[in-house]
Amino acid sequence: MYIDFVSRLSALPTPMSLYDITRGGAYDIMKLVMPSREAELVMTSREAELVMLSREVELVMPSREAELVMPSREAELVMTSREAELVMPSREAELVMLSREAELVMPSREAELVMPSREAELVMLSREAELVMPSREAELVMTSREVELVMPSREPELVMTSREAELVMPSREAELLMPSREVELVMTSREAELVMPSREAELLMPSREVELVMTSREAELVMTSREAELVMPSREAELLMPSREVELVMTSREAELVMKSQEAELVIPPFIMPYGVTNGGKTTLTGRLIKNLPNCCVVHQDDFFKPQDQIEFGEDGFKQWDVMTAMDMDAMVSTIKGWMENPVKFARSHGVSVSATNDSDPEREIHILIVEGFILYNYKPLIDVYNKSYYVTIPYEECKRRRSTRTYTVPDPPGLFDGHVWPMYLKHRTEMESNSLDIHYLDGMKSKEELYNQVYEDIQNSLLNAL
Numbered sequence: 442m443y444i445d446f447v448s449r450l451s452a453l454p455t456p457m458s459l460y461d462i463t464r465g466g467a468y469d470i471m472k473l474v475m476p477s478r479e480a481e482l483v484m485t486s487r488e489a490e491l492v493m494l495s496r497e498v499e500l501v502m503p504s505r506e507a508e509l510v511m512p513s514r515e516a517e518l519v520m521t522s523r524e525a526e527l528v529m530p531s532r533e534a535e536l537v538m539l540s541r542e543a544e545l546v547m548p549s550r551e552a553e554l555v556m557p558s559r560e561a562e563l564v565m566l567s568r569e570a571e572l573v574m575p576s577r578e579a580e581l582v583m584t585s586r587e588v589e590l591v592m593p594s595r596e597p598e599l600v601m602t603s604r605e606a607e608l609v610m611p612s613r614e615a616e617l618l619m620p621s622r623e624v625e626l627v628m629t630s631r632e633a634e635l636v637m638p639s640r641e642a643e644l645l646m647p648s649r650e651v652e653l654v655m656t657s658r659e660a661e662l663v664m665t666s667r668e669a670e671l672v673m674p675s676r677e678a679e680l681l682m683p684s685r686e687v688e689l690v691m692t693s694r695e696a697e698l699v700m701k702s703q704e705a706e707l708v709i710p711p712f713i714m715p716y717g718v719t720n721g722g723k724t725t726l727t728g729r730l731i732k733n734l735p736n737c738c739v740v741h742q743d744d745f746f747k748p749q750d751q752i753e754f755g756e757d758g759f760k761q762w763d764v765m766t767a768m769d770m771d772a773m774v775s776t777i778k779g780w781m782e783n784p785v786k787f788a789r790s791h792g793v794s795v796s797a798t799n800d801s802d803p804e805r806e807i808h809i810l811i812v813e814g815f816i817l818y819n820y821k822p823l824i825d826v827y828n829k830s831y832y833v834t835i836p837y838e839e840c841k842r843r844r845s846t847r848t849y850t851v852p853d854p855p856g857l858f859d860g861h862v863w864p865m866y867l868k869h870r871t872e873m874e875s876n877s878l879d880i881h882y883l884d885g886m887k888s889k890e891e892l893y894n895q896v897y898e899d900i901q902n903s904l905l906n907a908l
């Protein structure tokens with residue numbers, strides 16, 4: 442469904458390729474994650490000592506040890522020649538393995554070599570990047586704000602200073618990199634012991650362990666069991682990257698698994714659109730819904746009125762506030778686009794706390810955007826992206842009464858309601874009805890409570906069906 446929305450969105454006036462964005466982002470992050478100074482720190486002797494205890498240092502660093510770290514059999518196991526090509530093309534594979542390159546594995550230029558754009562694509566295609574760290578983590582790692590979180594100016598210095606090196610990722614950084622639940626799994630003291638101390642370091646490298654680097658238990662520790670299954674199906678998880686799996690990890694079946702999990706876990710994006718007559722109660726209803734629906738954001742069309750000096754007078758003698766051209770619809774579309782591309786980021790930047798809705802599986806999240814406005818169904822580029830459309834109506838007398846008590850940023854001049862507002866409402870409604878949309882009419886004369894209950898229940902049912 443999400444894909445469907447995105448594809449619809451790409452038909453909008455200023456289409457933007459999600460793939461390009463995320464791919465570019467992933468590549469940039471490869472560079473950000475290991476900037477030259479930090480990269481040097483990563484492998485300087487002291488950090489190396491700290492990260493991998495003395496015996497491992499010997500194994501990891503000197504030229505001969507480079508061979509030991511990846512002796513031929515292990516190298517074959519971890520990356521058979523074809524996989525090596527896939528993951529790191531031949532030249533990079535050489536660079537990674539040779540002694541001098543071992544020193545250089547991480548500084549900026551090498552970082553690029555290790556993960557040049559094509560490899561970056563192979564290893565970390567945007568979706569896969571999300572894959573490696575499940576949806577919520579991927580966002581943390583990938584979005585610009587998270588990049589700042591992962592490597593804020595002070596953190597690069599801290600990431601591998603001695604104390605951090607000891608801990609690999611001290612609590613604060615670890616939290617930034619991986620949200621609390623993963624932090625607990627990956628980096629609580631017990632896991633820290635499992636991941637790094639000498640015995641484990643030994644376990645990571647020798648031939649048999651190479652096969653077992655990601656045995657089910659480790660996989661569980663690093664990625665919770667469900668993620669482990671999704672990221673690397675059980676057999677792959679055991680073998681990490683044997684030849685067939687390497688092909689499979691990124692190919693269709695996994696891609697499907699990943700995509701499905703992404704779709705299911707990250708976002709089920711219903712747009713709810715209370716639309717209708719002015720003063721029908723749209724804002725009131727929306728206000729209640731956003732308080733009670735999970736991860737619910739709102740876009741108010743009223744926020745997109747053009748400045749007063751751009752509103753022209755019409756033949757009816759009034760400033761034309763109630764026509765489509767009074768709205769900056771491009772701006773509204775790009776706001777909606779922002780939500781579609783990253784609802785979690787959108788929610789956070791709009792002060793909506795993102796929470797899990799399903800206690801038994803907190804990774805599953807539903808995100809909802811309510812678009813509320815008085816002249817929406819007549820804007821064709823958006824019509825198709827809504828998956829639930831409501832239309833609030835109230836009779837003329839009630840509408841006029843409510844309107845007379847309302848003060849807008851620009852107060853209504855005398856006669857505006859009868860001369861402009863109501864005629865425009867009737868015109869737009871006729872236009873909308875001729876489009877035969879699937880609209881749920883709401884009687885705005887019902888009490889606020891009744892309206893809320895009716896819509897809330899209806900949305901809940903839709904969500905259940907969507908799941």
Ligand SMILES: Nc1ncnc2c1ncn2[C@@H]1O[C@H](COP(=O)(O)OP(=O)(O)O)[C@@H](O)[C@H]1O
Nearest residue numbers: 718719720721722723724725843885887888889
């Ligand atoms: N169901 C309702 N019954 C009676 N009055 C309502 C109802 N819903 C909203 N109102 C009142 O109508 C006025 C306009 O409501 P509002 O939600 O701002 O409408 P809209 O956003 O459609 O213009 C407000 O004074 C509000 O308190």
Ligand SMILES: NC(=O)c1ccc[n+]([C@@H]2O[C@H](COP(=O)(O)O)[C@@H](O)[C@H]2O)c1
Nearest residue numbers: 719720743746762763815849850851862
């Ligand atoms: N928000 C503003 O700046 C502004 C200015 C002039 C008129 N309006 C009125 O707002 C109405 C639409 O908003 P409601 O649906 O919330 O009533 C239109 O009928 C329009 O006449 C709003």
